[in-house]
Amino acid sequence: MLTRRDLMTGGSLTGLLLLSGCGLQPTGGPTVASGPIGTDIELEGAIRFQTWNLRSAYLEYFEGLIDEFVAAHPGASVDWVDQPADGYADNLQVDASNLDLPDVMNLAPDLAWPLAQAGLLLDIADARPEVLDGYADGAIEDYSDPQAGTTFAYPWYLNTGPIFYNRALFEEAGLDPDDPPTTWDELFDLADAMGDAVDGRFYMIGQLPAIADFGMYGVQVLDDDQERFIFNDERAVRMVERYRQAYERKGLLPDSTVLTYTGGGERFQSGQVALSTGSAYDVANFKENAPDLYANLGITETLTDTGHANMFSQGIAVSSRTEHPEVAIAFAEFLTSQEKQMEFAHIVDVFPSTEGALEDPYFTEDDGSDTSEVRVVAAGQLDSARNYTPVVWTEEMRVELQRQVGDAVVGRITAQEALDASVAQANRLAGVSE
Amino acid sequence: MALTHPHTSRKGSRHTVALSDGESATRPELVLRYLLLLVVIVISIGPFLWQLATSLKGIGEDLYSMPPSFWPEEFSLAAYSQVTEVIPVWSYIGNSVIVALCNVTLSVVGCAMAGYAMARLQFRGKVIAIGLFAATLLIPQESSMIALTQLVNAMGLGNTLVAVFLPTMMSAISVLLMWNAFLALPKEVDEAAIVDGASVWQRFLRLGLPSVKGTLAVVALLAFMGSWNDFLWPLLILSDPDKYTLTVGLNYLQGTFADNPRVVAAGTIIAVAPLVALFLALQRIFFRGVAEGGVKE
Numbered sequence: 001m002l003t004r005r006d007l008m009t010g011g012s013l014t015g016l017l018l019l020s021g022c023g024l025q026p027t028g029g030p031t032v033a034s035g036p037i038g039t040d041i042e043l044e045g046a047i048r049f050q051t052w053n054l055r056s057a058y059l060e061y062f063e064g065l066i067d068e069f070v071a072a073h074p075g076a077s078v079d080w081v082d083q084p085a086d087g088y089a090d091n092l093q094v095d096a097s098n099l100d101l102p103d104v105m106n107l108a109p110d111l112a113w114p115l116a117q118a119g120l121l122l123d124i125a126d127a128r129p130e131v132l133d134g135y136a137d138g139a140i141e142d143y144s145d146p147q148a149g150t151t152f153a154y155p156w157y158l159n160t161g162p163i164f165y166n167r168a169l170f171e172e173a174g175l176d177p178d179d180p181p182t183t184w185d186e187l188f189d190l191a192d193a194m195g196d197a198v199d200g201r202f203y204m205i206g207q208l209p210a211i212a213d214f215g216m217y218g219v220q221v222l223d224d225d226q227e228r229f230i231f232n233d234e235r236a237v238r239m240v241e242r243y244r245q246a247y248e249r250k251g252l253l254p255d256s257t258v259l260t261y262t263g264g265g266e267r268f269q270s271g272q273v274a275l276s277t278g279s280a281y282d283v284a285n286f287k288e289n290a291p292d293l294y295a296n297l298g299i300t301e302t303l304t305d306t307g308h309a310n311m312f313s314q315g316i317a318v319s320s321r322t323e324h325p326e327v328a329i330a331f332a333e334f335l336t337s338q339e340k341q342m343e344f345a346h347i348v349d350v351f352p353s354t355e356g357a358l359e360d361p362y363f364t365e366d367d368g369s370d371t372s373e374v375r376v377v378a379a380g381q382l383d384s385a386r387n388y389t390p391v392v393w394t395e396e397m398r399v400e401l402q403r404q405v406g407d408a409v410v411g412r413i414t415a416q417e418a419l420d421a422s423v424a425q426a427n428r429l430a431g432v433s434e
Numbered sequence: 435m436a437l438t439h440p441h442t443s444r445k446g447s448r449h450t451v452a453l454s455d456g457e458s459a460t461r462p463e464l465v466l467r468y469l470l471l472l473v474v475i476v477i478s479i480g481p482f483l484w485q486l487a488t489s490l491k492g493i494g495e496d497l498y499s500m501p502p503s504f505w506p507e508e509f510s511l512a513a514y515s516q517v518t519e520v521i522p523v524w525s526y527i528g529n530s531v532i533v534a535l536c537n538v539t540l541s542v543v544g545c546a547m548a549g550y551a552m553a554r555l556q557f558r559g560k561v562i563a564i565g566l567f568a569a570t571l572l573i574p575q576e577s578s579m580i581a582l583t584q585l586v587n588a589m590g591l592g593n594t595l596v597a598v599f600l601p602t603m604m605s606a607i608s609v610l611l612m613w614n615a616f617l618a619l620p621k622e623v624d625e626a627a628i629v630d631g632a633s634v635w636q637r638f639l640r641l642g643l644p645s646v647k648g649t650l651a652v653v654a655l656l657a658f659m660g661s662w663n664d665f666l667w668p669l670l671i672l673s674d675p676d677k678y679t680l681t682v683g684l685n686y687l688q689g690t691f692a693d694n695p696r697v698v699a700a701g702t703i704i705a706v707a708p709l710v711a712l713f714l715a716l717q718r719i720f721f722r723g724v725a726e727g728g729v730k731e
Contacts (some may be wrong), residue, residue, distance in 0.1 A: 054684065055675075083669075087666055094579075098587060237522050269497070287494075
C-alpha cells in the first residue's frame with residue numbers, strides 16, 4: 001500500500017511537460033540574481049509556503065515550525081497554504097504559467113523537473129553550495145540535473161518500503177511463512193507454487209511491474225547518458241515473461257492486468273493477495289482496517305536483485321522569482337534541517353534525508369513493537385537505496401508501460417513487442433529522437 | 435412509477451396480472467422483471483451502500499472482508515465527527531451552496547433565453563450560433579483551463595466564488611436541451627400570439643416557459659450537480675483554502691500517508707446526501723423533462 005504519493009505524483013491531465021515542451025512558455029525568467037546568497041543578514045519579508053496535503057494531519061507540526069521560525073526572525077512572516085491531494089500538478093502548472101509559484105514549495109522529483117527546466121526554480125548548488133553537503137547524496141541526486149550541474153530543490157523526507165506478506169495464506173498454500181522470497185526470481189517461483197496449490201482462491205502477486213521494479217530486477221532503464229530509455233533488453237523481457245507465467249499458473253491476480261487497476265492494496269487487505277509492498281506507516285493502518293491480516297502479518301526486506309532498494313523522496317524548492325530569496329532559503333533550510341526532519345520522521349514514520357540522520361538509534365534499534373520492526377528494516381535498506389523511477393518518467397509513460405505489459409501478460413502480444421512499444425513511446429514523449 | 439416493458443403480453447390469459455399502467459403480464463414474466471430490477475439495484479447502489487456502511491464502522495473492524503459486509507458490527511459516528519474536525523465542513527457547504535444556487539439561477543435564466551432565441555427568433559447567423567454551441571461540446575474542458583484561469587485572473591476575479599460559477603453557468607448541453615424543448619412547441623401557437631400582438635418577452639414568459647418546465651428542471655438539476663461535483667476548476671481558480679467548495683475541501687480527507695477509509699467514506703456521504711435529496715424532491719418533474727425533449731407523438 002504505497003499511497004499514490006509514493007507511486008506516482010503528478011497524474012496531471014495535461015502533463016507538466018507542457019511547460020518545458022510545446023504549449024505555454026512562461027515569459028519571465030528568474031528574477032533572483034545568480035551567485036551565492038547569504039542568510040546571515042536581518043531577515044525581512046513575507047513568503048508563501050506550500051505543502052501537499054499535510055495540513056489536516058500535521059497542522060500542529062507546521063504551525064509550531066512556522067512560529068519558531070518567525071520568533072527567531074521577527075522581520076519575516078510565512079503564509080502557509082496546503083493544497084489538497086488531487087490536482088496538485090495541475091495547480092502547479094497554473095501557478096507556473098501565471099508566474100505565481102509559491103516562494104517555497106513541496107515538490108516530488110517528477111514535479112520539480114519540468115519547473116526546473118523552465119527556469120522557475122532556484123539553483124541551490126549555485127546559491128548555497130556549502131549547504132548541500134549536509135544532505136545524503138542519494139537524495140540530492142533526485143533533485144539534480146547532472147548535465148546542467150544544477151540542484152533545484154532541497155531533499156526533504158524519504159520513504160522506502162519493506163515487503164508485507166500474509167503468513168496464513170503462505171501456510172494455506174503449503175509455503176513456509178518463515179522463508180519469504182528474497183529475490184524476484186524466488187518470488188516468481190513461489191507465485192507459481194501458490195497458484196498450483198490453491199488454484200486461484202488467492203494470489204501471490206497483486207500488481208504488474210512498474211518502471212522501478214524493472215530497475216530492481218537489474219534492468220538498465222536509461223542509457224549511460226541518462227537520456228534514452230532502453231528497458232527492452234533480455235533481462236526486461238525475462239521479467240515480463242515471468243509475470244506471464246505467473247498469470248497462466250494463477251499466481252498473479254488476473255484483475256491486475258486491467259489498465260486502470262489500482263486495487264492491489266485493498267486485495268492484500270482483504271486476503272486475496274498474499275504479498276505487497278508497503279511502508280512503515282501501513283502497519284497501524286492494517287491494525288485498524290484489516291485485523292485479520294494484521295494478526296498474520298509477515299515483514300521482510302524489499303525484493304531487489306541489485307542490492308539497492310527503491311526509494312521515494314519529497315523535496316523543498318525555492319522559486320527563482322521570489323522577492324525575498326534570503327527568507328525563502330532560510331525557511332527551506334530550517335524546514336529540511338536535521339532537527340526538524342527528525343521531528344517529522346517521528347510523527348509520520350518516514351525517513352530524514354540529512355547526512356547521517358539514519359544512524360540515530362530510533363532507526364537502528366528494534367524495541368520489539370511491530371512499527372519499530374518495519375522502521376528498522378526500512379531504514380536498513382535506505383542506506384543503499386536509490387530512486388529507481390527516473391525523474392523524466394511521466395504519467396503517460398507509466399500508463400503506456402502498464403497497458404503494454406498487461407497485453408503481454410495475457411498473451412495478446414509478446415513480451416519483446418510490449419517492451420519495444422513502451423520504450424519507443426517513452427522516448428517519443430521524452431523528446432528523444434530515434 | 436409504473437413498470438413498462440417493450441412487448442406487452444396477451445390480455446385475458448389465465449395467469450396474467452393487471453399492472454397500474456393498464457398493461458398486463460404473466461406471472462413468470464413479472465418475476466423476471468423484478469429479478470432484473472433487483473440485479474440492477476444491487477449493481478448500481480451496492481457500492482454506495484458499502485460506502486455508507488464503511489463510514490459507520492468502528493475502529494478495528496475488518497473493512498475489506500470477503501464477502502463484503504454491509505452491516506457495521508459496532509455503529510460509530512466517529513468518522514463523521516472526525517470529518518468536521520479535519521475540515522470546516524459547514525463553511526465549505528456554505529460556499530458550495532452559494533456557488534450551486536448562483537449557477538442554477540443563472541443557468542436556468544440564461545439557457546432558457548438562449549434556447550428560446552435559437553428556436554423561435556429569426557436573426558442573422560442563427561445556424562452558426564447553434565453550430566458553435568454544439569461544437570463546444572467537442573472541446574474537452576481541461577484543454578482550455580489554463581487559458582481560462584489567466585482570463586479570469588485578468589478580469590480581477592481570481593480567488594473569488596464568482597469565478598467558480600461564471601465560466602460554467604452557460605453549458606452548451608443545457609442550451610441545446612432548451613432549444614430542443616422550445617422547438618417541440620407548435621409554431622402555430624406562437625403565430626397566433628403574434629397576431630394577438632404579444633411581444634417577444636410576453637411569448638417567452640407566458641407561452642414558452644410554462645410549457646418547458648420539465649426541461650427547466652433538468653437544466654437546473656444538471657447545473658446543480660455540475661457545480662456541486664466540480665473539482666478541478668474550483669481547485670485551480672481558488673487559492674485561499676477558506677473559499678474552497680465542499681468537493682475540493684473533502685479532498686483533504688484523503689490521507690497523505692495512511693488513509694482512514696471510514697473518514698473518506700463519511701465525507702463522500704456528506705457530499706452526496708444533498709444530491710440524493712434534491713433528486714428525490716425533483717424526480718417527478720425530472721422524468722417528465724427527460725421525456726419532453728424526446729420524440730413527440
